[in-house]
Amino acid sequence: MMQALEQHLIDVRRSLHREPELSYEEFKTTDKLRTWLAKAHISVLDLPLPTGLIAQVGQSEGPVVAIRCDIDALPIEEQTGLPFASGIPGKMHACGHDFHTAVMLGAAMLLKAREAGLPGSVKILFQPAEETGHGAESVLASGGLDDVAAIFGLHNSPELPTGTFGTRTGPFTAGVDRFEISVEGIGAHAATPENGVDAIVTAAQIITTLQTIVSRQCGARETVVLSVTRINGGHTWNVLPERVELEGTVRTYNEEIRASMPEKMTRIIEGIAGAAGAKARLHWAPGPPATINDGVWADFSKEIAGQAGYEVHDIPPQMGGEDFALYLQQIPGAFVNIGTGPAYALHHPRFDVDEAALLPAARYFALLAERALVQLKEQA
Template sequence: MTQFSEHQLIDWRRELHSWPELSGREVETTARLRRWLQDAGLRLLDYPLETGVVVEVGRGDTLIALRADIDALPIHEATGLTYRSRNSGVMHACGHDVHSAVMLGAALQLKAIEEQLPGRIRILFQPAEENATGARQLINAGVLDGVQAIFGMHNEPGLPTGTFATRGGAFYANADKFIVRVAGKGAHAAHPEEGVDSIVVASQIIQALQSLTSRSFNTLDSLVLSVTRIDAGKTWNVLPGEAEFGGTVRTHDKQVRAELEQRARTLVENIAAANGATATFSWHPGPPVLENDARWAQFASHVAQQVGYRVQTAELHLGGEDFAYYLQQIPGAFVSIGSASEFGLHHGGFNPDEALIAPAAHYFTQLAQQALQHLNARCRDAILN
């Protein structure tokens, strides 16, 4: 039944890997995808998008969507592969090149059986997932109009090749960013008593924030707060008057998310005040918690078993994923497929097993067909009842 060459999909993946582009700048990536899809006879849909591609296969009123993401990360590649990135400082360190190859394969296979499809499949090659703006761009452009269910994937380096995992309900986390700016009083490093040391104040706040998550919330809540950068001072003998640091907060519960933001803000302002400084706490919401529809997650797992995957229930994931925005609009399921990389996502040595690509393409072909059949059957039952 396979209507594509596995070698072709791997070649396409490697070409995408060699020429990665950052979020919102996927111009050449878009051109390559458009060319490959047009050459295969796919029907490209015209949406007002600067980057990204949307195609559709099939006929009829019943409509589902499949999604791949296409952007890369500002990471220097350290794999040593012959097809490593040729764009310095940019790398497909999250496997979006793999996801694109999977959905290219599904598109080609679905096109080969287009006349037998009991409906339409809209396939989204989405830009700008890494900065969490791409899904909303596509939604605002109207790509979900008429879509009744949506499915997507992420490769999972911690799972062996041939393994599949998903779960109903909360899956990926709320992924929020925070920035703290501390204003003290600069002074000569030899006379700290004449100033208010912004570095010391920032350090106290950072330590307190780490204790906040472990001592002010239930240990069974899934949450993490990580400080990922700090900037203060320009030279060795001056106490800087200002310091800034920032990081991320990951949660799965909306109430925990809101409470953590408020508690962190209060902590930051009060510790600064206690030291004679002032501090501002800014919170920047990222993609919300990704909540799979329980029935579609079970359906997706059932199809995975049919095509030969080792299926398991996914653990809660603390990564963020802008596929969550689609699931706020329509039901569907996001799934993990094992990629067996020694190094994890967002690492310069990340190297997923390309053997996952062809089976995953076949899986999404089967999932799309069976989802259309399921929706048609549900519609018939509703009419009869």
């Protein structure tokens, strides 16, 4: 049985990998999931979700736990050369969400096989649009998780060898915010800069001065990253442009610091621009907050991982982002990493996972959900 299930999960993962879909476009992916779940006689909740879904296994009486994966892909041209590589130009499962989806489908099938003995029910969440940082919002708004007492999610980790597991209590991933800065100067010939206001020099001063927020306005023990990642200005070699655009991101685990960043940045941006005779404006695009694992459930997830045969690690916090954080603001739970072997980094066009990690991860999440139900039942 397990050999057949493992092959099925490999086939599922490869089917998803061949036909990646971007955030909010996961219609074919959702249809495939409905088909696979129906064949396994697993019910799907009727919810107002255009893409993605929540399946349910278990008893109508008793506690409810949820396990979650994400299903969307990235706008990346695949360069793996795999026989099941993406057939959609410019789209790829470069973050392993195909792996996540296959894992949770396998967990759902294993839970279905022992449904009669479950002391409650498990909701299996196949979430859309994680890459936007806002997909979890639509799931929470649907009401599909209103009765959930504990929730667990995963991400594959190319930094961890296959057979290893990692999580931690407290901050797991950082809050992720994006910003854009527009700098308006006065164009002029490069030979006569005194006739204009140099938007490029102004933007350069803004970039360097923004770094003093981290070094001089945040505590030395705080973890804060402010990165300018895009500069766009000018069209030719001998003209000072009127406009320069900057874009970047801020990452931190501290919600108080996160909330203060727009004001701190605006002071610097407007002050430097004003001193130069230019104008500048900040546009702030908030993303998901920091993922904060509940200590009890993080320890519980590590205990079950050890029982499932994983080599368990207490890993350091990560500066990447994850909208699973939104669930943990409302429902206690834990986010974990499953090792998928040495590989190219997440979001790399040659990224791949070790498929030998599929079945063990499916078995782990089925066991985790079942044991969590038992614990919640005993506490009731």
